[in-house]
Structure formats: structure tokens, C-alpha cells
Amino acid sequence: MSSKDLSLDELKDLQKQLSKFATSSDSEAILSIFSKLKSGLSKPTEDVIRQSKIGVAVGKMRSHSDKKVADQAKSLVKDWKAIVDKQRAQSSSNSSKPSSSTASPAPAGTKTEGGAIGNGASEVSLSSTPSTTAATPASSTTKIDFEILNDKVRNACLKLLYQALEIGKENHGWNDSQIFDAAVAVEAAILANQGKGSVTADYRNKVRSLSLNIKDKNNPDLRARVVEREISADVLVTMTNEELASDKRKREIEELHMQNLFKAKGAAAQEAETDAFQCGRCKQRKTRYYQMQTRSADEPMTTFVTCTNCNHKWKFC
Structure with a gap:
């Protein structure tokens, strides 16, 4: 990296910030981080992306609900991938040159270094560059030995x-x-x-x-x-x-829990109609409610409200 580029510690800090914004709607804050990355990481290396995990954080933003954020993330990914692919191609080209005219060709089983950034982003996956040599492509998988535990x-x-x-x-x-x-x-x-x-x-x-x-x-x-x-x-x-x-499954479990709470109100819980509550879905004030002690005795009761217009249910303490 050049002297103007962000340091590894700075990149790790930005990565943590982006991870916190993964489900956030604060698009301005995300775009501000993207701007820092674009100006401060002009020529990323594979090691930098792997060690900082910045690629993972940016990659997740490609599916952000804000189109501008998603497009910026895709643009960064595309630029970084092109730069890293070029570095890999140059490295492969240099390593394939014989040291002299009489040098022996590399054995057929020789492999180049790994085909993807280890802890880097899904977006910076390094598909192997077409090679004119007989070496195995960089994307070849490593042979894994599962017989290491003696059991x-x-x-x-x-x-x-x-x-x-x-x-x-x-x-x-x-x-x-x-x-x-x-x-x-x-x-x-x-x-x-x-x-x-x-x-x-x-x-x-x-x-x-x-x-x-x-x-x-x-x-x-x-x-x-x-x-x-x-x-x-x-x-x-x-x-x-x-x-x-x-x-998604956690949300389903929470919704099921809510339904069970409403169904388990018991015979003693009497519903009353009121216009004191406004439905967050249809904005009507035609509601029924009842209260139940769902926590310790010294805590306030929980109020369960049902909209009679759209049947939307919610609770508060």
C-alpha cells in the first residue's frame, strides 16, 4: 500500500463499524465509510483484505435495502477484485518464468498458492487466471487429510x-x-x-x-x-x-411466542374495548385490550392490545 493508504488497524476499525451497520438503515454512515475506503484503499493487496476482513463487511452490504449503498458496495468489490486478480496474474507470470534456458520444467503435480483470499470477502473470490504454463491452476483445492485423530x-x-x-x-x-x-x-x-x-x-x-x-x-x-x-x-x-x-427463524419463534401469550390469557383476563390505542398497521383506534402479570409481582403488568379492524396484535408494559 502507498503511504496515503489506510493502515491495517484503521481498516479493522472500519470493518467493525460496517459490521455494526449490517442491519442498519443509516445509509449516510455506511456511504461515509465507503468513501474512506475508496480513497484510502486504492491498491489493496490480498494479505490486507484477508487480515482486515474488510471484504467480508463490504460484501454483505451488496444486498442492502438502500440501492445506493448496494451499488457502492458492488462497485468497491468489483474494483478490488480486478486489482487483486491483476496482482495474482503478475505473480503467477513471474513464478512461471524459468531461471535459465536449461532449467527443468516444474513437476506436473506442482501447485501455485491458494485460489482464494483466506479470511477475505466473498466478493473478492479469486478465480484462477488462465495460465499458459503446465502448472496447476491457482483455484485447485488443497488435499485434506481426515485421518489425523487416530480414532x-x-x-x-x-x-x-x-x-x-x-x-x-x-x-x-x-x-x-x-x-x-x-x-x-x-x-x-x-x-x-x-x-x-x-x-x-x-x-x-x-x-x-x-x-x-x-x-x-x-x-x-x-x-x-x-x-x-x-x-x-x-x-x-x-x-x-x-x-x-x-x-428469520428467530422472528418466527418470537411471533409464535406472542401468539401463545395472547391465547394463554386465561378465563380471568377480560378484554375491554377502547380508542386509547392506535394501531400501528391500519392507524385505526378500534381496539380491545387486556392486562396480565407476565413478570415478577413488583413489575408493571403487560398490556395486550388487538386491533378490531385488522386484527393486528401488540403488547407493551
Whole structure:
């Protein structure tokens, strides 16, 4: 990077800011960060993007509800990918040149370095540049050895976790070693936490249930957070199914909980009609309400309101 470019620490700080804005509607703040990145990261390198994880944060903004934010994110991604691809092509070209006219050709099995930015963004996935040499393309996968644990069951469980974590790796730019390291950490945490150091029924059940949660097509964020170590393996293996669920599923659970609360009001809870409340959906003031003690006795009662016009329900304390 040039002397005018942002430092690695500055990039990490911007990455954290963008992550906080992932579900925010504050478009101006996001665009301000994009402006800093555009002027302060004119010639990013693969190492910088990997170490700062700035690519991951920008990549997530491509699906932002604000079209301007989404377009700016796509533009940054496109520019960075072009720059990094060019660097990779130059590096490949330089490494393929023979040192002398009598130099021996590289063995047929020789591989160039990994085909994607390790902890970098899904948007900066480095598809291999066409090569005129006989070397293996940069996108070739690394051979993974699953027979490292000296236990047949644990090796099988490790492979199961790896297969769950590798889903969608091309879209994120993850390399095989990065995924494998995450799988090894998760398997070890399950062995220590659920298995208490041994291959038990609890160990097997946790591996099975966790792999199902990880490979859920409706929950890609969980996979990303595990592979990119946003969730540590020790924390992951203690999370409940509700905590592992996707945001969509969490909303469904909350809505179901709300419905159950309304249905469980009991015979003693009498509804009364009032125009004191305005429906947030249809803006009418034709409502019914009742109150229930849902918390400790020294806390105020919870009021449950139903709009008689559109049947919208809400509660407040």
C-alpha cells in the first residue's frame, strides 16, 4: 500500500463499524465509510483484505435495502477484485518464468498458492487466471487429510463437520485449510464439552445436530461466522438451537411466542374495548385490550392490545 493508504488497524476499525451497520438503515454512515475506503484503499493487496476482513463487511452490504449503498458496495468489490486478480496474474507470470534456458520444467503435480483470499470477502473470490504454463491452476483445492485423530469415529465426525462448513465456500472465498481448521476446532470443542474427553453418545449427537444447523441453507450467516471465527468453537458448542437459528427463524419463534401469550390469557383476563390505542398497521383506534402479570409481582403488568379492524396484535408494559 502507498503511504496515503489506510493502515491495517484503521481498516479493522472500519470493518467493525460496517459490521455494526449490517442491519442498519443509516445509509449516510455506511456511504461515509465507503468513501474512506475508496480513497484510502486504492491498491489493496490480498494479505490486507484477508487480515482486515474488510471484504467480508463490504460484501454483505451488496444486498442492502438502500440501492445506493448496494451499488457502492458492488462497485468497491468489483474494483478490488480486478486489482487483486491483476496482482495474482503478475505473480503467477513471474513464478512461471524459468531461471535459465536449461532449467527443468516444474513437476506436473506442482501447485501455485491458494485460489482464494483466506479470511477475505466473498466478493473478492479469486478465480484462477488462465495460465499458459503446465502448472496447476491457482483455484485447485488443497488435499485434506481426515485421518489425523487416530480414532475412526472422530475422523468421520471431523469430515461431517468439514462438509457442512464448506457449503458455499466459492461465494465467500474460503480456502480448504481455513475451513478444515475451523472443523478441527469445533470437533475438539465438542469432544471436550459434550464428550468430556471421550467419544460418547452425547458427543455423536452434538456433532450430528450441529452439522445439520451449520449446513442449513436458510442459515448461511452461521457458517460464515464459524469459518471466519466470529463465533469461537467453545461458544458454538454450548449454543442452544434457538441461538443457532437464522434471523428469520428467530422472528418466527418470537411471533409464535406472542401468539401463545395472547391465547394463554386465561378465563380471568377480560378484554375491554377502547380508542386509547392506535394501531400501528391500519392507524385505526378500534381496539380491545387486556392486562396480565407476565413478570415478577413488583413489575408493571403487560398490556395486550388487538386491533378490531385488522386484527393486528401488540403488547407493551
